[in-house]
Amino acid sequence: MKSHNFACFVFAVIWLGLVIPAHTADSVNPNANDSLTFENAEASNIVIEKTTAFPDLSDDVIDRADPVFSHDFQRLAYCTAEWGRHVGHLIIRSSEDGTIIKDVRLPDGEGHVAWSPDDKRIVIVWDLAPDDLVVGIQSPHLFFVDSDTAKVIEVKIDCAYTIDRVIWPDQNKLKLMRRQDPPFEVDLDNLQVSSLPPEVSDVVGKDFQVSKHKNCILELDSNNRLLICDRNRSYSKMLLANMGRFINYSPDLKYVILKNEVIHNGLPSVGLKLLKLGMRPTPILDFEIKGLDQTLTPEQRQTIKNGFSAGKRIWLSVYDGKTNPINDKVVGPDEGNVRGQGYLTQIEPVFRFKYTFENLPAQTNNIVSSLQVDTGEKWETKVWGILAETQVKDIVNKVVSLVKAGDTTGAKNVVDNIQDYYLKKLVQQEVADELKK
Numbered sequence: 001m002k003s004h005n006f007a008c009f010v011f012a013v014i015w016l017g018l019v020i021p022a023h024t025a026d027s028v029n030p031n032a033n034d035s036l037t038f039e040n041a042e043a044s045n046i047v048i049e050k051t052t053a054f055p056d057l058s059d060d061v062i063d064r065a066d067p068v069f070s071h072d073f074q075r076l077a078y079c080t081a082e083w084g085r086h087v088g089h090l091i092i093r094s095s096e097d098g099t100i101i102k103d104v105r106l107p108d109g110e111g112h113v114a115w116s117p118d119d120k121r122i123v124i125v126w127d128l129a130p131d132d133l134v135v136g137i138q139s140p141h142l143f144f145v146d147s148d149t150a151k152v153i154e155v156k157i158d159c160a161y162t163i164d165r166v167i168w169p170d171q172n173k174l175k176l177m178r179r180q181d182p183p184f185e186v187d188l189d190n191l192q193v194s195s196l197p198p199e200v201s202d203v204v205g206k207d208f209q210v211s212k213h214k215n216c217i218l219e220l221d222s223n224n225r226l227l228i229c230d231r232n233r234s235y236s237k238m239l240l241a242n243m244g245r246f247i248n249y250s251p252d253l254k255y256v257i258l259k260n261e262v263i264h265n266g267l268p269s270v271g272l273k274l275l276k277l278g279m280r281p282t283p284i285l286d287f288e289i290k291g292l293d294q295t296l297t298p299e300q301r302q303t304i305k306n307g308f309s310a311g312k313r314i315w316l317s318v319y320d321g322k323t324n325p326i327n328d329k330v331v332g333p334d335e336g337n338v339r340g341q342g343y344l345t346q347i348e349p350v351f352r353f354k355y356t357f358e359n360l361p362a363q364t365n366n367i368v369s370s371l372q373v374d375t376g377e378k379w380e381t382k383v384w385g386i387l388a389e390t391q392v393k394d395i396v397n398k399v400v401s402l403v404k405a406g407d408t409t410g411a412k413n414v415v416d417n418i419q420d421y422y423l424k425k426l427v428q429q430e431v432a433d434e435l436k437k
Contacts, residue, residue, distance in 0.1 A: 054098065077113050316370065
């Protein structure tokens with residue numbers, strides 16, 4: 001009997017294209033037994049674990065330069081300036097919890113910050129304002145701060161430029177980026193300044209890290225929402241709305257820095273926020289829809305069928321339910337509480353639904369409505385249904401039964417007829433698990 005099951009399993013892998021479960025693939029994949037971690041999580045598993053808002057150092061803080069991560073991404077540094085005092089602070093914080101590690105007082109205002117390649121020093125470049133030339137300040141100042149001892153060394157360089165950003169690519173070279181002008185380089189051995197080709201700006205002047213996460217990327221959409229998405233954008237989730245300006249993030253996506261302007265004591269100020277991303281259990285993304293068919297007209301059913309047959313996406317929004325307080329009966333969607341959006345993955349014999357854009361988690365008994373076909377047809381909240389648990393197990397049992405009965409063609413047809421990639425992947429995995437038993 002065991003050899004028969006193994007033969008069925010081999011068929012499933014070769015003929016149905018099933019995914020080999022981790023516990024059967026140890027000889028091929030040395031990491032097969034690894035559990036789900038942040039590093040290999042899908043976008044649906046990732047949430048904001050902690051938010052840290054950086055408070056003002058005093059009531060007179062008027063601005064903060066953009067914070068910069070250390071190369072190991074365990075610390076971040078930025079400068080603040082105090083109103084009317086010509087006093088600056090270099091702040092070094094922990095990326096993990098936002099606590100202040102160092103607060104170094106400096107004899108000047110806001111500056112641009114960069115870490116040395118070994119993270120042992122920080123350079124601050126004071127920008128050259130137009131009125132500085134009037135009062136006789138001819139050159140930007142460089143301050144070098146030891147990140148452990150907080151010792152400060154001040155250096156003046158022989159140039160008169162407006163600095164936009166500083167980069168420290170190796171121990172003996174600084175690159176200073178200028179607004180609308182070619183960048184230049186400072187040799188830290190002899191403090192000589194030399195111009196660089198304009199194209200260097202395209203290489204070293206970028207503001208954002210590139211995601212090195214296995215499965216996910218971060219995006220800022222046109223509505224100023226911070227999203228985490230699968231790399232193929234088949235699923236995305238809103239992490240934060242009205243978030244201000246997107247500054248930077250660690251390549252593994254664990255830490256994100258945001259910046260937004262606020263009014264403080266009647267003056268414009270800048271607030272910083274540090275997000276630490278973490279994990280949640282895998283949510284349910286695949287559902288059946290109950291009752292949708294009863295709200296559709298014959299013409300609407302035909303439009304859905306035509307669109308689905310033509311490969312068009314048929315979208316539905318997910319809402320909280322609106323309940324009649326007299327009899328507790330669900331009477332439709334609560335249009336004021338939208339949770340997200342998804343699309344139909346099957347229309348016959350039952351409607352199946354894939355949740356793909358999440359503001360809030362979808363769950364059974366939520367309402368789907370506002371149906372829209374990619375061809376442009378749209379129906380408002382009179383067309384609605386209720387989310388229910390999907391019957392993936394029924395499909396799995398059917399495929400397993402066909403395989404064990406020797407009907408390989410029938411089993412393959414059932415799998416091939418699943419149009420949604422993720423639903424097919426889920427069925428394949430569970431069939432492979434069952435056939436291995």
